[in-house]
Amino acid sequence: MSHDRSLLANAFDLARMPGATDDHRQLRDALRRFVDRELAPHATDWDEAGEFPRSLYRQAAQIGLLGLGYPAEYGGTPCDTLSRIIATIELTRAGSGGLIASLMSHTIMLGPLLAAASQSLCARIVPRILAGEAIGALAVTEASGGSDVARLATRAQLVDPRSPQAGWRLNGSKMFITSGMRADHYLVAARTGEPGARGISLFLV
Ligand SMILES: Cc1cc2nc3c(=O)[nH]c(=O)nc-3n(C[C@H](O)[C@H](O)[C@H](O)COP(=O)(O)OP(=O)(O)OC[C@H]3O[C@@H](n4cnc5c(N)ncnc54)[C@H](O)[C@@H]3O)c2cc1C
Numbered sequence: 638m639s640h641d642r643s644l645l646a647n648a649f650d651l652a653r654m655p656g657a658t659d660d661h662r663q664l665r666d667a668l669r670r671f672v673d674r675e676l677a678p679h680a681t682d683w684d685e686a687g688e689f690p691r692s693l694y695r696q697a698a699q700i701g702l703l704g705l706g707y708p709a710e711y712g713g714t715p716c717d718t719l720s721r722i723i724a725t726i727e728l729t730r731a732g733s734g735g736l737i738a739s740l741m742s743h744t745i746m747l748g749p750l751l752a753a754a755s756q757s758l759c760a761r762i763v764p765r766i767l768a769g770e771a772i773g774a775l776a777v778t779e780a781s782g783g784s785d786v787a788r789l790a791t792r793a794q795l796v797d798p799r800s801p802q803a804g805w806r807l808n809g810s811k812m813f814i815t816s817g818m819r820a821d822h823y824l825v826a827a828r829t830g831e832p833g834a835r836g837i838s839l840f841l842v
Pocket of ligand 1: 774778782783813815
């Protein structure tokens with residue numbers, strides 16, 4: 638499939654953005670080099686193959702892409718909104734939404750994880766994801782619908798603490814999960830309580 642991958646990127650002119658600094662220009666240039674060399678030449682082949690090499694996560698981490706906008710204590714690089722916009726726009730130059738969604742699937746998972754999980758859990762998981770050593774995914778959508786999260790049917794039940802399987806057992810199925818076939822860590826939404834939005838919890842699987 639061919640794409641006009643320059644349309645959005647060319648419409649965005651960093652020189653005309655108020656507040657743009659040399660740091661923003663350096664970020665744009667580094668990302669553009671990465672996209673031009675490592676992503677765009679292979680995007681169509683990877684789209685057709687339905688996968689791309691896992692090593693790409695480490696490469697993306699090495700240029701600071703995976704950690705952009707995340708806390709320094711977990712190996713990230715905090716940044717401003719313009720930097721996020723630059724990253725998003727430069728990534729469109731790859732010409733493949735599937736590639737970018739998969740390479741960046743941690744960005745939909747880490748927000749809720751950082752907001753809800755303990756610092757010790759984050760310290761165990763987040764640095765590996767930002768270093769490209771592990772893949773993170775968010776698993777919310779299921780056959781009952783994706784927009785209406787409050788209707789999700791996957792259930793989590795507490796297992797008898799005396800049992801060798803003590804902990805939580807999740808029953809249900811998810812669909813349309815980006816990186817769902819090969820993530821190392823899934824943040825899974827499951828029902829632990831009453832019907833509706835208030836009865837839902839997140840589990841790191
Ligand atoms: C490329 C891709 C990647 C995805 N990655 C993930 C992922 O990583 N993790 C994950 O959990 N999910 C993922 N999803 C699923 C995505 O979040 C859902 O597809 C989305 O939430 C819509 O859910 P649905 O497909 O079940 O459609 P539905 O919720 O059934 O909606 C169907 C249609 O009805 C409309 N609609 C729904 N509710 C209303 C309403 N109240 N009022 C008016 N119109 C309404 C919708 O706009 C849509 O047009 C992904 C989907 C795609 C396409």
